[in-house]
Amino acid sequence: MKKKSNSILGMAFFGPALVLMTVFLFIPMILTLIYSFTDYFALNPKLTHFVGLENFSTIFKDDLFTTAFGNTVKFVLIIVPLQTLGALGLALLINKVTVCKKYFKVAFFIPVVMSLAVVSNLWMQIYSPEGILNTILSHFGIDAQPFIYGANQALPSIALMSVWQGVGYQMIIFLGGLQAINPALYEAAEMDHASGWSKFKNITLPELKPLCVFVFITVTIGAFRMIVQPMVMTGGGPSHSTYTIVYDIYETGTVNWEIGLASAMAIVFTVFVVILTMIQTFLTKDKEEKHENKKAKNR
């Protein structure tokens, strides 16, 4: 009796989410997979054929996709180390500081709550040839830089802006991790006459390790998903130097309507992200097991 009523109740509670999930997540995901093996063209769906793995070989031969892939990797390579280490550094400094703690937290977090579109628009002004940044640089005797208008500088410029905007988020995560460290550990180390550096190396870093991996992976995935900033600031240019994978998926799908091709790109991209996440799960497994044990004890 009870079991039956529980399944009815469970489905009643879970049902609304399940229906929406099915329509807007599961079915699209399955369709993406199916379309990736076809030449589905949204403007003329009747002409759809099964094409096997052709889309996948096409995209890897496609210059634009490989360029987008390369750009995305460049974004990742610039953003990930700067943002991860920057966030860790800021968190450590703020944790150390005794005055104006709140101000610092807010100052570094404000860009996070601003929208991508706002930040992009703002930095378009800042990066403009006669803009404030070039003006400041000229005081140091540096010539005007093209920034987002130069094929060589556009990508790093957007990447740096992106770090500026995002670093506060991970900083807060690290601060949470730092505060969760048992102060008794430091007190014990104090008793053992540990130096500041040794405390950092032997307590702070090991305790933060799982969080570091988490932040590293989420920043990586975030960087892989880059689209709005180049879309607003450069339209992917100049000469596709800031065109990214997701941008390519978006354009192929919603502008050119080549759903089959876009789906194949989406599958490749998703596999990439899932692999990264699996690596993270693998690297943080120790911590989870410890946690499970703790939970079991509490019961």
Add this chain to the structure above:
Amino acid sequence: MKTKKQKIANGILVAVMLVLSLFFLFPVIWMIANSFKPDAAITADMNSVSAFIPPAPGKGFFDNYKEILFNTRFLRFMANTLFYAAIMIVAGVIVNGLAGYALAKIKFPFRERWLAIIMMLMIIPTETIITINFMFVSKMGLLNTVFGYVLPMIVNPFNIFLFRQVFVSLPDDVWEAAQLDHCNPVKYFFTMVLPMSKTVVATVSVFTFLNVWNDYLWPSLVFTSSDLLTAQIGLNSITSNDNTTMGQTLAVITLITIPVIIIYALFSKQIVEGVVSTGSKEG
């Protein structure tokens, strides 16, 4: 207690942090300060410290803002976005909350499996299915409708998971006591579970608001009619207009940021908690 050496080290640390934070905030300060100036003044001030100082309030102080608020449809766009956010918050808390509660407390078939699926969905980058969803919504004839924008966004695996984590630790005996007090499950959810979990409800609401307010890609696809645009999309249509001055651009992006800053000021605790919880979700 503190030695002189420590005091000096502290002073240096604070000084370094202050410089860092100013360096960090300079775009924001510049944005606000110059949003009150005509373009001529912006260019003229560029070369001095006054680039970071707002002009003295006087005639024309709010000209850029007046232009944006009264001569563009920006106010309408902001109102639209608030409306969408309100719908999304209510629908999101109910749908994701109910699902989270089911996963936390109701022993229905395949519960553990559903939970695993939800956790997997958290990984999937939604950008990849945006194309298909766009097709769906347009085939359903929901382009340029509130439903078309809201429906696909209501379910949020991360929010379901967040709710579930909080609800799991609600004491079972309160539900038992409520049963003896003739309370049914639905009533219990709305009158007990949600009020008892104010923090997570606030966290989810705040993040939903920020998501809707800051969202770019999805509304840019769903809305083409200028009556329905969200602030972020409207922003683009304003800044890409050649007649819009630099000062007006700065005014409009300042305007669009004000609600977010207010929300952050009011709910910084929930926001920080939500951010930290993403870090600890693995544990």
Add this chain to the structure above:
Amino acid sequence: MSFIEMKNICKKYAGADKNSVTDFSLSVEEGEFIAFVGPSGCGKSTTLRMIAGFEEITSGDFYIDGKRMNAVLPRDRGISMVFQNYALYPHMTVEKNISYGLKNMKVPAAEIKKKVDWAIDILGLSEYRYRKPKNLSGGQRQRVALGRAIVKDQKLFLMDEPLSNLDAKLRVSMRSEISKLHRQLGSTTIYVTHDQVEAMTMADRIVIMKDGVIQQVGKPMDLYEHPANKFVAGFIGSPQMNFYEVKVAGNTMTFSDGSKMQLPESVVTSLNGRQGTLVLGIRGEDIKLDPQNLDLYKDNIMSATVDSVEVMGNENNLYFNFGGTASVARVSKYEISKPGDTIDFAFVPSRMHFFDTQTEESLF
């Protein structure tokens, strides 16, 4: 049929290889105060939760007032319950907590007010009426939980370790308060506790459980005086009853350290011919040190060295080693000794309990 009738109730959790509760049968009369007592994991809470309807009854029959309740929803069983952690609604004031059930039961507002006023008054909560649970002390929360239970006029009260979260002093005063409330309201009450003192002081009858099985049901003094087995004998009473493995041959009882004691004829008769290895149980207060008793039992005087003394004031516990076992005697303030002292003592023969070494059942 009694007011509450439980017949051969069993509980087996899905996936468990053993029953949590086995063959639980009990009749409760209207107005009785019954305590379920036993160590943790003995099945007492599970049984209570089956009565409440929060756990399914695997097999057996359960009746309240002649009506079979196995498949009835908790709220329709006519019960109210006080939970171990109070289970108050944290976002509601004291008043709202108490009135919530009545409101859901669609009781008219005027009547709700009357009942809530009465409960708040009787429990001394007037000052805290508009406070929320987090601003109350443990004892006050406990009272709110009681208030929530009593306003509903239910036929049966269930209490699940209601005092276990209170400090010792408060526990004693709440104990008498609950007893008083029970006398005032006269409602049938089932009270679960792991604390034998609570059970002894409050209950009309006690149900002692171990490993999901009832060990003995009876009035507090019956359990104390006539424990059905070694477990009950050891569980009830503090300090614990002393147990010795002894060999009985004729009238002579030999302890494992070789000490010998003569059993009077009455005891031998009660043993009904049982000889050989038995377990002897005797309570601390039945080990006598005073001159009068020593004189009375002068043929059976034993001696030992005191290891430690627990001074309580009115009475004291002397710990010593005798018969190969750590033993305790409860003596008056006149017989106090110091560690290291040698004491002479005697067992009161009529107060001895004997148990089978294998089954641990009482032999008389």
